[in-house]
Amino acid sequence: MAVAADVDAQRLPQHVAIIMDGNGRWAQCRGLPRTAGHRAGMETVRRVVRCADDWGIRVLTLFAFSTENWRRPVTEVAYLMRLPGEYLRSEMDELMARGIRIQMLGDRVGVPALTLRAVERGVVQTAANPGMVLNFAFNYGGRAELVRTVRSIAKEVKNGQLSPETIDEQTIADHLDTRGLPDPDLLIRTSGEQRLSNYLLWQLAYSELLFVPKFWPDFSEMDFEMAMREFQHRQRRFGGVSVSNNG
Numbered sequence: 001m002a003v004a005a006d007v008d009a010q011r012l013p014q015h016v017a018i019i020m021d022g023n024g025r026w027a028q029c030r031g032l033p034r035t036a037g038h039r040a041g042m043e044t045v046r047r048v049v050r051c052a053d054d055w056g057i058r059v060l061t062l063f064a065f066s067t068e069n070w071r072r073p074v075t076e077v078a079y080l081m082r083l084p085g086e087y088l089r090s091e092m093d094e095l096m097a098r099g100i101r102i103q104m105l106g107d108r109v110g111v112p113a114l115t116l117r118a119v120e121r122g123v124v125q126t127a128a129n130p131g132m133v134l135n136f137a138f139n140y141g142g143r144a145e146l147v148r149t150v151r152s153i154a155k156e157v158k159n160g161q162l163s164p165e166t167i168d169e170q171t172i173a174d175h176l177d178t179r180g181l182p183d184p185d186l187l188i189r190t191s192g193e194q195r196l197s198n199y200l201l202w203q204l205a206y207s208e209l210l211f212v213p214k215f216w217p218d219f220s221e222m223d224f225e226m227a228m229r230e231f232q233h234r235q236r237r238f239g240g241v242s243v244s245n246n247g
């Protein structure tokens, strides 16, 4: 789906982050197992990745598995662990053709070897691609990321590579999993829940938040377009007075 003629292509979010919520309820409404909801959710991932790329979004960050999701039944966790490999296998040709670069946010420790290998393969295969960055937040939690960040900064201080007085916001940003990427301009959460759920706690400080009352498997290209339009109507002030998305 291309950018609609009445949308200002110069005022689109550079980075869109999404909490893909509601797979379980989508399945439940249909009398299906929760895993069927995740499968349908993966189809939405395919659509939304193409759509975001068509819109010229520079970075798309999808919350695919949280550090809290380990509390789910083992069969559901096992199913979710298979999806990244399945997605990357089936989409790789298209990802390469589009020049999309895969990255992973989150703690690699604890992710089953097969899942990790599939993701790492995707990261390596697409590493030189010049296009949209597709970040999978997998075994990701915002607080855990901050703990890892503080540890790596502390290590550099201990080694004498960094002095405490020079630590500033940029130092922290440079040690996060998202280092090198702009912060999300827009966060979309589906399913009607209005929470951050430990997602990108540092990075979302000034993001516009959009809560869409639809389950993730039902999120369509049209909903993405509506999100872009809504973003253009938001006034972004970053604590000041004059920045806006609509002139």
Ligand code: FPP
Binding pocket: 020, 021, 022, 023, 024, 025, 026, 038, 041, 042, 045, 063, 064, 065, 066, 069, 080, 083, 084, 087, 136, 191, 216
């Ligand atoms: C939240 O819905 C969704 C998840 C925990 C998993 C999201 C995963 C996908 C959409 C598929 C991932 C695809 C790839 C390519 C990695 P929920 O299960 O919490 O829904 P509920 O709140 O209705 O129970």
